[in-house]
Amino acid sequence: MGSNERLDIPLRESNHPQAYFPEEEKGWHGYIEWEKYPEKQAKAAEILAQYSFLGPPEFQMVPIPDTNPRLEGVRWKQYHAALGSTLKDLPQESWDIVKKEKAEDMIHVLDFPYNGEPPRDRLIETTLTNNEDHFVRNHGGIPIINEDDYFLDIGGLVNKPTRLTMKDLKNEALFPRQTNVVSLQCSGTRRIEQIQQYPGDGDELINAPWGEGAIGTARWTGVSLKKVIKHCGGLKDSAKNIEFMGVDTYFKKGKVYNYVVSVPWRKVRAHEVLLAWEMNGKPLPKIHGYPLRAVVYGYIGARSVKWLSRINAIIEPSEAPVQKKEYLYYSTQVGKHNATYSDGFSIQDMPVSSAIMSPIDKAVIIHDGFITMKGWAYSGGGHWPVRVEVSGDGGSVWYETPFEKLSPKYFYAWRLWSIDLPVDAEGWLELVVRCWDNALNTQPTFVRSAWVDLEEDEEYETQVQRRKGRDPEE
Amino acid sequence: MGSNERLDIPLRESNHPQAYFPEEEKGWHGYIEWEKYPEKQAKAAEILAQYSFLGPPEFQMVPIPDTNPRLEGVRWKQYHAALGSTLKDLPQESWDIVKKEKAEDMIHVLDFPYNGEPPRDRLIETTLTNNEDHFVRNHGGIPIINEDDYFLDIGGLVNKPTRLTMKDLKNEALFPRQTNVVSLQCSGTRRIEQIQQYPGDGDELINAPWGEGAIGTARWTGVSLKKVIKHCGGLKDSAKNIEFMGVDTYFKKGKVYNYVVSVPWRKVRAHEVLLAWEMNGKPLPKIHGYPLRAVVYGYIGARSVKWLSRINAIIEPSEAPVQKKEYLYYSTQVGKHNATYSDGFSIQDMPVSSAIMSPIDKAVIIHDGFITMKGWAYSGGGHWPVRVEVSGDGGSVWYETPFEKLSPKYFYAWRLWSIDLPVDAEGWLELVVRCWDNALNTQPTFVRSAWVDLEEDEEYETQVQRRKGRDPEE
Numbered sequence: 001m002g003s004n005e006r007l008d009i010p011l012r013e014s015n016h017p018q019a020y021f022p023e024e025e026k027g028w029h030g031y032i033e034w035e036k037y038p039e040k041q042a043k044a045a046e047i048l049a050q051y052s053f054l055g056p057p058e059f060q061m062v063p064i065p066d067t068n069p070r071l072e073g074v075r076w077k078q079y080h081a082a083l084g085s086t087l088k089d090l091p092q093e094s095w096d097i098v099k100k101e102k103a104e105d106m107i108h109v110l111d112f113p114y115n116g117e118p119p120r121d122r123l124i125e126t127t128l129t130n131n132e133d134h135f136v137r138n139h140g141g142i143p144i145i146n147e148d149d150y151f152l153d154i155g156g157l158v159n160k161p162t163r164l165t166m167k168d169l170k171n172e173a174l175f176p177r178q179t180n181v182v183s184l185q186c187s188g189t190r191r192i193e194q195i196q197q198y199p200g201d202g203d204e205l206i207n208a209p210w211g212e213g214a215i216g217t218a219r220w221t222g223v224s225l226k227k228v229i230k231h232c233g234g235l236k237d238s239a240k241n242i243e244f245m246g247v248d249t250y251f252k253k254g255k256v257y258n259y260v261v262s263v264p265w266r267k268v269r270a271h272e273v274l275l276a277w278e279m280n281g282k283p284l285p286k287i288h289g290y291p292l293r294a295v296v297y298g299y300i301g302a303r304s305v306k307w308l309s310r311i312n313a314i315i316e317p318s319e320a321p322v323q324k325k326e327y328l329y330y331s332t333q334v335g336k337h338n339a340t341y342s343d344g345f346s347i348q349d350m351p352v353s354s355a356i357m358s359p360i361d362k363a364v365i366i367h368d369g370f371i372t373m374k375g376w377a378y379s380g381g382g383h384w385p386v387r388v389e390v391s392g393d394g395g396s397v398w399y400e401t402p403f404e405k406l407s408p409k410y411f412y413a414w415r416l417w418s419i420d421l422p423v424d425a426e427g428w429l430e431l432v433v434r435c436w437d438n439a440l441n442t443q444p445t446f447v448r449s450a451w452v453d454l455e456e457d458e459e460y461e462t463q464v465q466r467r468k469g470r471d472p473e474e
Numbered sequence: 475m476g477s478n479e480r481l482d483i484p485l486r487e488s489n490h491p492q493a494y495f496p497e498e499e500k501g502w503h504g505y506i507e508w509e510k511y512p513e514k515q516a517k518a519a520e521i522l523a524q525y526s527f528l529g530p531p532e533f534q535m536v537p538i539p540d541t542n543p544r545l546e547g548v549r550w551k552q553y554h555a556a557l558g559s560t561l562k563d564l565p566q567e568s569w570d571i572v573k574k575e576k577a578e579d580m581i582h583v584l585d586f587p588y589n590g591e592p593p594r595d596r597l598i599e600t601t602l603t604n605n606e607d608h609f610v611r612n613h614g615g616i617p618i619i620n621e622d623d624y625f626l627d628i629g630g631l632v633n634k635p636t637r638l639t640m641k642d643l644k645n646e647a648l649f650p651r652q653t654n655v656v657s658l659q660c661s662g663t664r665r666i667e668q669i670q671q672y673p674g675d676g677d678e679l680i681n682a683p684w685g686e687g688a689i690g691t692a693r694w695t696g697v698s699l700k701k702v703i704k705h706c707g708g709l710k711d712s713a714k715n716i717e718f719m720g721v722d723t724y725f726k727k728g729k730v731y732n733y734v735v736s737v738p739w740r741k742v743r744a745h746e747v748l749l750a751w752e753m754n755g756k757p758l759p760k761i762h763g764y765p766l767r768a769v770v771y772g773y774i775g776a777r778s779v780k781w782l783s784r785i786n787a788i789i790e791p792s793e794a795p796v797q798k799k800e801y802l803y804y805s806t807q808v809g810k811h812n813a814t815y816s817d818g819f820s821i822q823d824m825p826v827s828s829a830i831m832s833p834i835d836k837a838v839i840i841h842d843g844f845i846t847m848k849g850w851a852y853s854g855g856g857h858w859p860v861r862v863e864v865s866g867d868g869g870s871v872w873y874e875t876p877f878e879k880l881s882p883k884y885f886y887a888w889r890l891w892s893i894d895l896p897v898d899a900e901g902w903l904e905l906v907v908r909c910w911d912n913a914l915n916t917q918p919t920f921v922r923s924a925w926v927d928l929e930e931d932e933e934y935e936t937q938v939q940r941r942k943g944r945d946p947e948e
């Protein structure tokens with residue numbers, strides 16, 4: 001079937017006669033298992049291939065809308081509708097959960113899959129982010145799982161593959177409980193500034209036009225994954241990576257998957273991966289992974305898989321698309337037209353970063369010699385902020401924020417800061433911030449040299465390849 | 475006694491009648507124990523106070539000499555001579571060891587205490603640096619210790635304070651042997667560029683005008699300190715830091731010490747501290763710490779204490795001057811006139827860094843469209859280089875060095891790189907390099923924003939304080 005003969009775009013439900021995919025487990029709503037059933041994946045791909053879907057929005061020449069939600073994610077809704085009754089209502093159900101679990105004034109950067117960040121002022125009011133204000137970066141619909149029906153399978157290259165219930169995991173005779181204050185950050189944080197300054201640099205094809213709020217900090221409680229692996233008899237010698245599988249359905253280039261990524265075993269061995277069921281002393285909200293999620297300290301948020309279904313010990317890093325084809329980091333000579341996956345490297349540890357949350361861009365300020373600046377600073381990968389500096393002249397003269405205005409140090413979390421910056425100008429000021437972490441790393445001077453993260457270009461690339469008459473999966 | 479009445483500068487030996495300090499142990503030449511005997515320290519300080527010593531050189535207005543050795547360290551020789559016969563010959567003895575153990579063409583950045591780096595071309599010939607080419611940053615004279623007379627005391631907050639001989643440490647029934655490829659780097663690497671570009675920024679008062687060679691890589695063999703602490707019954711609960719004491723005599727502001735620093739216990743717990751007796755399969759050279767030294771992975775070289783005499787488990791980081799008053803990192807608004815120790819933070823993990831070793835600055839190159847560039851790249855603190863980029867126009871257009879031209883990845887070592895840079899200009903080119911590590915950190919754009927490390931200003935500050943009529947130790 002040529003592209004001109006494609007079926008209409010489905011908006012509410014597939015009109016494909018075979019589009020029915022059952023849910024996998026009783027009490028796990030919104031969970032279709034794909035990874036175990038290649039024939040099911042093939043059937044879904046065949047159905048998807050018969051539709052034309054709306055392309056992703058293009059923001060190289062036009063600004064991102066100032067609406068809330070900013071973007072709708074129409075094609076993702078279409079994907080779900082195309083696969084029939086099991087998935088078609090997930091966009092609406094997920095939105096209902098957003099309404100219930102998140103603050104009313106969230107900035108919804110994407111309606112579906114839901115992506116949102118809190119208002120900038122509130123994010124820096126407290127060192128621990130309120131659960132309803134914590135940013136959300138979902139890749140699919142939100143599943144609803146009964147805790148009593150839930151179980152976690154640990155398999156692959158462990159000596160004793162094991163199924164654990166929540167009761168097992170919460171049994172302190174089996175696993176000591178652990179609590180840590182940990183920041184999670186999306187590698188797309190502050191992407192909107194890059195888009196504004198350098199449209200066309202590869203990152204304008206996006207689902208999530210993040211501001212400075214794709215970061216949050218919580219006190220997570222659960223068990224160290226190392227203890228769980230030990231309970232499973234430990235690893236076989238060849239195991240070097242740990243794969244996490246989530247319940248959510250993930251679409252890429254006309255195929256379906258569950259959400260799957262991996263982290264190196266050395267990260268687990270250092271007790272830096274928690275299987276968490278509590279967020280700031282409360283049960284994990286559904287939108288944050290209830291009943292159980294991974295929390296990987298210092299890494300990109302994408303590894304902290306929600307709604308965990310399985311954990312596998314494996315040899316090489318996961319071949320799953322989110323691990324191998326997303327969240328890649330390219331050099332500045334790579335753009336959307338010449339990127340190949342093997343040119344990028346996989347983002348794991350988060351670099352040192354910071355943001356000014358107040359004042360806002362283009363604010364008119366009447367001052368009497370000082371301007372109060374506030375914001376956050378963070379460094380992942382086992383490091384933490386030790387010094388925050390600001391400048392009122394674009395980076396020539398720097399002032400250190402006072403030590404007593406830095407929030408407490410944690411090994412795996414951000415620090416909030418504020419300073420009364422001495423100012424003698426009455427005209428335009430360029431306020432900038434930089435953080436130094438305990439390894440003496442600081443931020444690159446220019447946004448452009450910071451990053452090119454071709455996270456969300458799958459549809460664009462598919463279309464380019466189709467135009468060239470090629471199979472986009474080649 | 476006022477400063478006008480001070481005794482003459484001693485060049486070969488003290489003329490103070492009480493200047494005699496015995497060596498501490500049979501078979502340990504060049505070892506005066508100071509830390510255990512405050513009265514001995516007081517006596518030494520009293521003797522030193524009666525001399526005027528030559529001030530440190532000042533390179534704010536004049537260039538660093540192009541001699542080899544670059545600098546002599548006259549005042550350090552004077553300090554040793556002032557304390558009498560036990561120490562007076564150490565400068566000459568140390569120099570004799572340099573001649574024997576180091577390559578003939580080393581760049582001696584300081585005669586005494588010996589500091590030296592290899593010629594730039596040879597440093598990047600091999601991923602593992604030859605022992606005779608490995609940089610040396612000593613803080614005192616080189617002791618000569620018989621392995622059979624050697625022992626290591628482990629004390630402080632361990633449950634079972636223990637004395638170990640080299641035989642014990644080499645007993646594989648007691649301690650599994652460990653070998654790791656680890657780079658050591660002095661935080662002063664490339665200081666000479668900072669001095670040249672920004673004289674007066676606090677760092678021109680120096681002992682060691684390092685070029686790009688204050689880094690080296692070796693395969694170290696020994697035992698993990700964690701295993702040794704375990705052998706000593708483990709730590710008491712309050713212990714959070716591990717202090718290393720070296721044999722060498724260290725002078726600061728008219729007082730004497732042994733060389734003492736500390737690292738956090740978490741560093742030891744991660745098996746990132748080795749007690750090493752082999753360097754690239756050969757016994758440790760005397761100049762590198764024979765018979766036993768610490769090797770702290772990813773940290774500033776200053777923590778990898780040579781000629782270890784004792785290891786103490788302690789609560790807070792060491793109060794010793796090298797830990798608390800040296801290797802501090804200041805913001806750019808702090809200079810030599812307004813620095814206080816509490817304004818700086820202690821350098822431990824090394825940041826991401828890189829250097830061009832070829833071509834050299836101001837080279838005249840006849841090219842036919844390509845210039846071959848070579849160098850090293852490194853990141854400490856548990857990270858490693860993943861990408862090296864170079865630019866021929868001062869940092870506007872960047873080229874990634876080919877993956878196959880990057881030397882193998884180790885968790886704790888540098889990577890060498892090379893690239894044939896496409897060049898179309900026939901005039902001046904500004905060649906620059908930057909490294910990205912696996913945490914996506916890269917280097918600051920300008921030297922000035924990189925660091926201010928007031929490592930060696932003790933004499934300057936002493937003189938300033940004296941001029942102000944203050945006790946320099948206040």
